[in-house]
Amino acid sequence: MQLNAFDLEVRGLVAKCWEAGKGTPLLLLHGSGPGAAAFGTWRFVLEPLAEHFNVFIMDMFGFGGSAKKPEGEPFDLELWMDQVRALVAHTGRDEIYVIGHSISGYLALRLAAEDARVKALVTTGTMGEHFECNAETEKCWTFPETREALKSTLTGLMFDTSVITDELLDLRMDILHDGVYGPYFTRMFQGNKQSYIDEATLTGEEFEQIKCPTLLIHGRNDVMFPAEELTLKIAEHLPHADVLLLGACAHLPATEHPERVVREVMAFFKKHNLS
Template sequence: MTEDQFDFEGTPVTFYRVGDGPTLLMLHGSGPGASSVGNWSKVMGPLARDYQVLAMDLIGFGKSGRKPQPPFFDYDLWLRQAEALLDLTGQAQVGVIGHSLSGSLALRLAASDSRVAALMTTGTMGKPFVATDATRRTWKCPRNREELVRALSGLIHDTSVIDEAYLRAREPVIFAPGYADYFDQMFEGDPAEFIAAAALADDEIASIQQPVLLLHGHEDPGFPSSMSISLAGQLTRGELVLLRDCSHSIAFERSETFLALARDFFGRALKGN
């Protein structure tokens, strides 16, 4: 796997490239310590046996730079950044995988760009919902390991898997100098604002003609499965899989299921590309 950067609107963006074959773009979520490595470490390598995988850290996350001026929550900026990564591939057809907030970005990308041949979402946002305590914990930066474990417990059903390796993958991001203050400013205010920013209008959903596979954990206290259920009902070519004994972090909690479904889905959708 190679780590590379490109400049986007004056901010350095880090992305990872691994594998060969049809191209898959992977976009991570917005929780504490979220990054390409934090979200996708268990699935990028296996996917790379069949695909060229490009996974990008959104601005303000992972190894990408921070936005120099507020507002630090900038949905439109992240959508433009996703479009820039799509441009970078130089491909006529790609698959996209988006998690949580980035599931919404992936859906909007598909609605406006025919280069997205198919997309898969995990625990996606995209419809209005009422924030819970678990949602609010997701958007507040932990200041120590105990608070980090508490926040992650709202994202993972079987908390026994929150082991040393998982924590070490997130702690360098969370505990970087000044990052906690930056993150808390990013999600300062009413969570309803961020939920509304990620919600797609009915006409946007109707315009998505590509095949879409939505995975959602049945036991997701912060980002309810009702969003994926509603989206699947409106999408022309939407498929839905609800996973029992699974919360929000599907690629980590149910990596083998994720990989089996992704290979089947993209194997059909990107055949010949």
């Protein structure tokens, strides 16, 4: 797979982006946990999807290699929406598909509500509906200062905890504790974390504007962002949407069950005669 890197400037900030494959543009948008980035979320599904689509991935501002805001609140849904809109414009195409994970599921839903160029939408472990912040959600948006705190966060993110090895913990600790990322992430989710859930909630009117074929994928064992409080409630607003609940899966479907996710996504596109 040939992966081409490029920069995208939005409001004076530079976003790191990559593309691969040919065909209809497919945007993959990552979530917001500690250390989240495009490759970390999509690394296992990127190549098989690029065999069928012109896949675009991007580090959201404040994550990965993309810029951090020099001033103002790091948690900025409108900035992230502008970033996604800029990537859509960069494709130069009138038809695009989008897969959004977690908080970027909310961004993807909003994009589908406002932009008719979105012809198919997939979410994994998505936000977008109101729910009560729980102790596990708090962990996802709290910077892990210690190795044990990191292990606790990863245990909430993954169903199969056997993958949380000493090697993985060492690698993550080295990446997270560079002296820059930690303070920025802490500022991003400071204060009452319920407010971030409330902000990332679509209105009934926005849901009504989503007309494209939609597939909502969620892990049945997701304790941080529970399926019954998010995907199943969102499905009530989208009677045309397909819903897939994955067993033995927590908050990271594309990491925990990549082959299943690719298979279901491709079946979804085939069902709607999309290529």
